[in-house]
Amino acid sequence: MTSLELFSALQANPISNFIGHQNHLFGAVAQLFHITGLILVLTSVLVVSLRLLGLGLVRQTVPQLVQATSRFVWVGIALLTVSGLVIFLPAAAHYDPNPIFWLKFELLALALVLHVTLYRKVTQSEEAPRPIVAKGTAFLALSLWFGIAFAGRFIGFY
Amino acid sequence: MSFIEIAQVLYDSNIGTALRESVYAFPIVEGSHLIGLAFSVGLILLIDLRLAGLFLRKVPVADLLQPLRPWLLGGFALTISTGILLFVAEAAKVIIIPVFPLKILAITLAGINALWFEFKWARRTSEWDEAPVIPNAVRFAGLASLGLWGVVVICGRLIPYLGGGL
Incomplete structure (x- = not known):
């Protein structure tokens, strides 16, 4: 099964059909939830990454900041996933030939893998990570998440 | 000259036309507007939540305001310039x-709310930051900021979505 066949099948299912037949402001509301989720995730990653770089909230420890922002990250990811599906499903086949769409999800896969591996290890360990590891992780996390946001904005222009 | 006429002049200007017709420049500016939002509105959201008692409650407000101020203001510079x-x-x-x-x-x-907060409260955090309960006016400024930026x-x-042919 090619991705186009899969996406066409997704688009043809009753739920996608139902979403697709709503008023166009329904899509706008999905976009509002999408941007809210994105701000929650980006700002949380930003605060923690700045701290790993030795910038921003330097009077707090990294684990403290991760703990204080983790609920924002998970609420944000939940909002992004649900609203993202609402945006994607009714036009799934239409996204298949879009290279920026695929780039966005490759970056997202990398960001999520980083989040549960190196990022988690660096930000939750009791002893301070080596500065080069901390800074590299922060740089990677910021690049990937900002890249995802940028790619998301670009999808509609291709 | 009305606002609509000024808008038409800007729209027809070289820079307006070039941006609108460029394949790359327009989405790059839009992407930067979005990234700017994470710094400006995103960081102010964290401060508002702190003022409302919903984020880093045990950390003094001054410890958030002072180190975040340059990032937040830089974010607003990016958001506003790309917005223009x-x-x-x-x-x-x-x-x-x-x-x-x-x-x-x-x-x-x-x-206006941010300026009022900055000059009335943020410049003298020592007078209220240690109190067990945040003054109501400060909490109100935080909630107002949250609502308005929302x-x-x-x-x-x-x-x-409301602009038809945009």
């Missing part, structure tokens, strides 16, 4: 959408 470019590119279409003046009004009120983001995101 986006407006210039689509001015004639954007000026007639009712949510646009609402967005500008909410930005103005949020700015309106700004909502109006901004709705512009392409």
